[in-house]
Amino acid sequence: MEENTKRILLVEDDPNFGTVLKEYLTIHNYDVVLAKNGMEGYEKFKKSDFHLCILDVMMPYKDGFTLAQEIREKDKDVPIIFLTAKALKEDVLKGYKVGADDYLNKPFDSEVLLLKIQAIIQRKNVESVADSKQFEFEIGSFKLNSKLRFLTHNGDTQIKLSPKENELLRLLALHINDLMPREIALTKIWRDDNYFTSRSMDVYIAKLRKYLKLDPKVEILNIHGEGFRLVINP
Amino acid sequence: MEENTKRILLVEDDPNFGTVLKEYLTIHNYDVVLAKNGMEGYEKFKKSDFHLCILDVMMPYKDGFTLAQEIREKDKDVPIIFLTAKALKEDVLKGYKVGADDYLNKPFDSEVLLLKIQAIIQRKNVESVADSKQFEFEIGSFKLNSKLRFLTHNGDTQIKLSPKENELLRLLALHINDLMPREIALTKIWRDDNYFTSRSMDVYIAKLRKYLKLDPKVEILNIHGEGFRLVINP
DNA sequence: GTTACTTTTAACGAATTATTAACCAAAGTG
DNA sequence: CACTTTGGTTAATAATTCGTTAAAAGTAAC
Numbered sequence: 424m425e426e427n428t429k430r431i432l433l434v435e436d437d438p439n440f441g442t443v444l445k446e447y448l449t450i451h452n453y454d455v456v457l458a459k460n461g462m463e464g465y466e467k468f469k470k471s472d473f474h475l476c477i478l479d480v481m482m483p484y485k486d487g488f489t490l491a492q493e494i495r496e497k498d499k500d501v502p503i504i505f506l507t508a509k510a511l512k513e514d515v516l517k518g519y520k521v522g523a524d525d526y527l528n529k530p531f532d533s534e535v536l537l538l539k540i541q542a543i544i545q546r547k548n549v550e551s552v553a554d555s556k557q558f559e560f561e562i563g564s565f566k567l568n569s570k571l572r573f574l575t576h577n578g579d580t581q582i583k584l585s586p587k588e589n590e591l592l593r594l595l596a597l598h599i600n601d602l603m604p605r606e607i608a609l610t611k612i613w614r615d616d617n618y619f620t621s622r623s624m625d626v627y628i629a630k631l632r633k634y635l636k637l638d639p640k641v642e643i644l645n646i647h648g649e650g651f652r653l654v655i656n657p
Numbered sequence: 658m659e660e661n662t663k664r665i666l667l668v669e670d671d672p673n674f675g676t677v678l679k680e681y682l683t684i685h686n687y688d689v690v691l692a693k694n695g696m697e698g699y700e701k702f703k704k705s706d707f708h709l710c711i712l713d714v715m716m717p718y719k720d721g722f723t724l725a726q727e728i729r730e731k732d733k734d735v736p737i738i739f740l741t742a743k744a745l746k747e748d749v750l751k752g753y754k755v756g757a758d759d760y761l762n763k764p765f766d767s768e769v770l771l772l773k774i775q776a777i778i779q780r781k782n783v784e785s786v787a788d789s790k791q792f793e794f795e796i797g798s799f800k801l802n803s804k805l806r807f808l809t810h811n812g813d814t815q816i817k818l819s820p821k822e823n824e825l826l827r828l829l830a831l832h833i834n835d836l837m838p839r840e841i842a843l844t845k846i847w848r849d850d851n852y853f854t855s856r857s858m859d860v861y862i863a864k865l866r867k868y869l870k871l872d873p874k875v876e877i878l879n880i881h882g883e884g885f886r887l888v889i890n891p
Numbered sequence: 892g893t894t895a896c897t898t899t900t901a902a903c904g905a906a907t908t909a910t911t912a913a914c915c916a917a918a919g920t921g
Numbered sequence: 922c923a924c925t926t927t928g929g930t931t932a933a934t935a936a937t938t939c940g941t942t943a944a945a946a947g948t949a950a951c
């Protein structure tokens with residue numbers, strides 16, 4: 424899958440409608456994960472990192488609003504679109520209260536959904552450009568340029584970083600001296616939290632440690648069962 | 658009037674439909690100028706500066722396509738949306754040929770129009786950031802004239818560039834020392850991002866590297882999976 | 892038509908990257 | 922301590938991306 428493909432979590436209990444909609448969005452170049460109910464939706468949300476959630480409101484066991492609230496607890500920025508059969512005003516209000524970005528009444532014009540998705544993702548994109556503009560980090564006597572993916576030591580040695588090395592070091596640098604939970608690194612970078620991705624991450628930690636050896640003050644510490652800490656010693 | 662309000666030229670011969678649509682767009686915070694026919698539309702276009710034109714296709718004396726062509730001569734970038742009652746394929750083709758950005762069949766959902774307006778203006782916004790009219794560049798000991806398509810080294814050797822070589826080098830020069838994402842070069846120059854255009858681009862990178870060998874300080878570096886960087890070493 | 896030029900496609904090798912296995916060390920647990 | 926889980930590290934493998942040259946296909950001028 425391409426790097427820049429936007430990832431959408433679609434939670435819809437009607438299997439026919441769900442798969443059709445998933446296919447439609449896939450054709451239009453989105454990476455769609457389909458969940459058949461609120462439970463499954465939440466599990467899938469926790470294990471990965473999405474740019475947008477499309478939630479059916481009427482679902483058995485756990486309705487869309489409840490799911491939206493749970494999602495909001497984990498991520499207070501991810502855009503949410505609700506799908507609903509009826510156009511009840513109180514529902515719309517309830518939706519906006521849990522932070523809906525938009526609302527669509529079924530049956531809806533698929534083109535409208537597509538345009539709304541575009542608009543929402545674009546909007547978030549513009550916003551995030553402003554705050555995630557930070558791509559230069561000081562790490563002891565190192566400098567990380569995470570846009571051009573290299574690490575310089577004292578201005579002379581230049582170490583090229585692979586995408587994963589780069590993202591991981593950037594994440595550690597963002598939380599410098601603080602704990603970077605394994606779980607978060609995995610969902611953000613690997614988009615899946617399982618045994619293998621976890622071991623893969625350990626391999627990358629080893630690689631980063633090798634690079635960072637040039638400055639003995641800089642260390643990546645492990646916190647058993649929790650995650651890692653990038654620390655700068657005095 | 659607000660600073661950031663987008664200006665729309667609306668050309669529509671049906672006075673009822675025209676005023677209703679104008680009001681609708683005005684409510685949604687656009688600054689709308691309404692023209693009742695192609696003649697008037699062209700006059701109003703010349704006299705002001707618009708972010709978007711919405712043209713009815715079927716108009717007496719001067720139809721939307723003819724008007725679009727005249728507008729294109731004056732401004733080759735302004736987005737154009739056509740409104741049409743019939744969905745004739747040849748019309749759509751004709752429209753895209755004169756550079757239509759989108760197409761809407763009457764009667765249409767006003768929300769769709771609004772979303773399309775948003776999307777188009779946003780897109781142009783993003784594109785225009787990088788797209789200056791600059792055509793002369795210093796690249797180490799080279800000079801690129803991208804209007805006349807040649808590259809000179811120290812003023813003596815003159816290398817003629819093919820259109821693609823020229824556009825690619827210009828794009829790299831616009832982002833000098835910075836990343837030029839592959840994806841962007843492909844959509845801007847090749848207008849399509851697929852395996853073959855991507856390989857074609859690699860061929861052109863090789864050609865440019867051969868030209869640029871005359872100055873060892875000038876390099877085109879690859880950032881694996883991301884794109885290229887034109888760098889000038891000290 | 893021919894010619895000169897431009898662009899795409901093929902082909903093959905090289906480099907880069909991510910994953911997985913393997914084996915051992917360290918930390919936590921009863 | 923015996924045992925389980927978690928982490929550290931290296932190396933092998935697989936997959937993708939890139940560099941380069943050359944041939945083929947396409948275009949435009951003559």
